[in-house]
Amino acid sequence: MYACDEERMRDLIETFSKFGDTGHGGVTRYALSAEDAQARAEFIRRMEAIGAVIEADDLANMYATLPGTDASAKRIVMGSHADSVRNGGNYDGILGVMSAMEVLTTVAREGIAHRHPLTAMIWTNEEGSLYPPSMMCSGITCYDWLPEAVKGGFRYDDMMASRAIDGPARTFGEALAEFPYRGDAERRISPEKACCYFETHIEQGPILEEAGCELGVVDCVIGMFMYRIRFLGETTHAGTFPMPRRRDAFYAASEALRHLHDRLDALDVDDLVYTTGEVTCHPNVHTCVPDVFEFTLDVRHEDPAVIERARDVVLSLTERTWAGCSCEVELAWQRDTTPFDARLRGFVEDACERAGVSHMPIHSGAGHDAQFAAYMLPTTMIFVQSRAGLSHCEREHSSVRHCAEGATVMLNAALSADAALA
Secondary structure, three states, X not given: OOOOOHHHHHHHHHHHOOOOEOOOOOEOOOOOOHHHHHHHHHHXXXXXXXXXXXXXXXXXOEEEEEOOOOOOOOEEEEEEEOOOOOOEOOOOOHHHHHHHHHHHHHHXXXXXXXXXXXXXXXXXXXXXXXXXXXXXXXXXXXXXXXXXXXXXHHOHHHHHOOEOOOOOOOEHHHHHHHOOOOOOHHHOXXXXXXXXXXXXXXXXXXXXXXXOOOEEEEEEEOEEEEEEEEEEOOOOEOOOOOHHHXXXXXXXXXXXXXXXXXXXXXXXXXXXXXXXOOEXXXXXXXXXXXXEEEEEEEEEEOOHHHHHHHHHHHHHHHHOOEOOEEEEEEEXXXXXOEEOOHHHHHHHHHHHHHHOOOXXXXXXXXXXXXXXXXXXXXXXXXXXXXXXXXXXXXXXXXXXXXXXXXXXXXXXXXXXXXXXXX
């Protein structure tokens, strides 16, 4: 049983938190930004110092590899993303990169024998905060293995044409062409080069902390759908048109949203979660009755049957009018539950037991690069406890001890894979 170093992990966290530091305890580190390039340079510096070979592919995904004793063996890859949301925390994504770096550093410094090459990886543009969509470059890389329903959202040409939603109006492809760490397409991770993939990540929720567990053994990324729900009424003057004759789309949407909450709660299903996170109003003028109001509904659960029951509730909105307004629903995005590899999960559970780390099985409600990698390679994830469940904010925090424990478990799980896999 080998252990990663808590002080090295502390140094990694403190160092990477400087790249995009907001001055308020968090970071803004968009993909392909100067701050992203600074993080990549530090990744290269530290990995070259332990003798790792550095590569980058055409999407600026980066790889640092320690050769194994068997030149014909495929790589065991560990990693995550370095980009963040605006005013995000110091752990989301980058913890998986730092954990992989610490695994390789421990292996190199302690001379731990391994047959397979061990690779620490950075995925480009997981967040999609500047250039949508999220998980862009894992979607492109794993495109040939993705379900047909997902593929359409990750066509290469469409991704290269994605325009920045903040700052200069340039495309992802234009930014990628200027980024200093772009390489060649033949460097991409693939089943021909790699035998499995591990990703350590903060939980981004309160379940582990409330259960008194330090780590989570992730069994799947849960399925979900997102609909745009639109109400069509009539614009009239706010001061002159009688209330009983109005067709107020905003008011209609409020009635329907309350109805959705009541109907979805009435399904009485544990762990079903749903969110309205985006709204638009037209004409959005205080002297006008709204004629169009639209909101999104994001629904998530592990069980496909529950997802379909919830979908029936959403689709039923179109069967009636709401405050005199008609309703349209449009599917914007969906994914099936993505299970992780049972054998790799077993290696993680065994490593937790041997390390004396409290753990529990857990689902991921959020999407991750590992979700797409799982269609291409045997894949699993390790969750590290998040304080108060906070993430995508500057108060995001995981203790150094828990972060080091996550790296220790990934190290020993990877060594188990090294011994067991072809």
